[in-house]
Amino acid sequence: MAIRYLDWAAGAPPDADLLAELARVAAQTFGNPSSLHEEGARANDLLEQARERTARAIGCMPSQVVFTASGSESNNIALLGLLSRKRRGTVVLAGIEHPSVYEPAKLLAEAGFTVKLVPAESDGAVSVERFSEALDPSTALAALMLVNNETGAIQPVGEIAEAVADASRRHGRRIHFHSDCVQALGKIPLHCGRLGVDSASFSGHKVGAPRGTGILYVKRELPALLRGGGQEGGLRPGTENVASIWATALACERRALGPEGLAPARALRALLVERLGRIPGCRFAPAEAAREPERYSPYIVSVSFPPIPGEVLVRVMSDRGFAISTGSACSSRDRKRLRVLQAMGVSEEVARSAVRVSFGYATREEEIEELADELAAQVGILGRSLGVAASGSR
């Protein structure tokens, strides 16, 4: 049975031609870019070409592109460089951040920093006002993701960048502003330079590249966390994975979007929302995601059929050949998986029942329709077996 894959937010199926490129480059350009001989020089040339193409795709200068091994690593490097600073301070972040921002912040707390979490509003977006209020003279770093990975809610990163710059000026202490943009690249229009952030993270495998390469956009100098041979401007040691980096640059180019690029996804998402909304007991998380689509990623819908546990629904749908997820893959196996939805005030019942449907550039209308039909059937069966009358409420 061919799987209907609707978990693109956890990872996109890699483009076949990029896998071929990966193998070709790895075989032909295996020199170490730091080596002084011709093999090394050729590898280094390709690395710098990849940097230029990536920079154009994400809207920055080549010198601002640092290649890492993953989006998670990019987030860790951006936050944990603070550990090398003698002076402690406060770190402000949204309560809805990905574990690779949230958990490093907990390490900063262990190391003596104060961490302030700003909850999201009920629509899944952080309020500019509440975030700004959390900034004070002790703030060393602030972080806000651009697109939430569970709800798709687009965050007001640009406005908060202005608030952060303003607070930096007022308090006379430079606040580093970082944004996890992993779910934004190729999903909404994006231009690092215009975003106003000091650093931002991206992941190749979320946009069709093979796994193994993340990107850290660095506008403002960061203290180095990982150390070694000085590669990647001193921010990411280790022999550069040139072949994977090259494939990632091509994927970034391919998926970088102007505003017109959103139309097909918006149409698919509207179809999905319409079809899911017909299922008795359907609750969108948040409810606004159904009514105000322009404020959410066109590729993610989070939906709940309480009291059916999300985990049960994911497994039942998997048995029927559909890959969907509970929240983030990075939180799916532990008790922390309700954190994000609860940080935006979703009730525990709705949060426990939430499943995430996420799709990508290759998703077809039929897949969306088949998914909705199968979800309707399974929700009906599970609802009856749990002895609840479907309420029809949304």
Add this chain to the structure above:
Amino acid sequence: MAIRYLDWAAGAPPDADLLAELARVAAQTFGNPSSLHEEGARANDLLEQARERTARAIGCMPSQVVFTASGSESNNIALLGLLSRKRRGTVVLAGIEHPSVYEPAKLLAEAGFTVKLVPAESDGAVSVERFSEALDPSTALAALMLVNNETGAIQPVGEIAEAVADASRRHGRRIHFHSDCVQALGKIPLHCGRLGVDSASFSGHKVGAPRGTGILYVKRELPALLRGGGQEGGLRPGTENVASIWATALACERRALGPEGLAPARALRALLVERLGRIPGCRFAPAEAAREPERYSPYIVSVSFPPIPGEVLVRVMSDRGFAISTGSACSSRDRKRLRVLQAMGVSEEVARSAVRVSFGYATREEEIEELADELAAQVGILGRSLGVAASGSR
């Protein structure tokens, strides 16, 4: 012109069939191993199979294998987890460590730890006695590589492991003992369990795997540095690069050696030493490397033709189609490249002139002979142009 590649210590050319495996697995098993659906479960199964095969190859339990993105990352994780500890202390390491151990140690120093460097003896190996003397009640971590990447000198890791265990008992403070084994895997017989270390690092691309995967053997629990979705026992966040991990497991199996596996490399190295030794002015670094081959990696020879700068010789040889290196690729572009040889008492003149010849399982006798002939010719030309009479001394 086909390049004669003799810089395997910087990175091995990847095995063609492993690149094909990488592309096959990446296309077929693209699920996120943390996802609850069938695609995720299949990816997770393959990940655990790779872990079992790797564990058998390096001599440990599957639960002790942590997949990282590189050997440098493994070293960083092993050392920098200490940053999360409230209590500071002393870190003892050899002065000849790779930058990915040496530079994180400098970060620990910035963060309040005391770092003690133990120099190597003139033969390139650290003395058990001197290393043991550096251990005291303040020691939190000790590190010693198994095979030095520049000279090939095999270090007394087993004996020092005993000294570390003894010091831990005497001082009532647990000392974590880490070993960078990147240049040992597939080059000398290796069994993590019998080595006596608490953790050890490996790199896939040094043994013919595609780039992108390192290994951290963890016998004794380590505090986590990088944080996120809890992957790899909480030590290495980010979606697991299953395809690269799989290819790395196969490469580890393929290259893991019993003692009998060394014979062909020993013969090639003897040929190389004999041919290089005939070149007027040849100085081996260290001199013992020529006389006591069993104490050095059979795959690395470091040689000097003072006063010809190593960098000049590498570039001239590259123009002639030979890839060799100055010291470590990770140090080749900066002023730090003399650190390792100077930490074993090599004179600045010899250190500046040193070039490293390193080979691998696919290297043929003819390549060694062609290299030696070309080196003899170029050393003669460069020596004359620098106006020095070749002294013939060794």
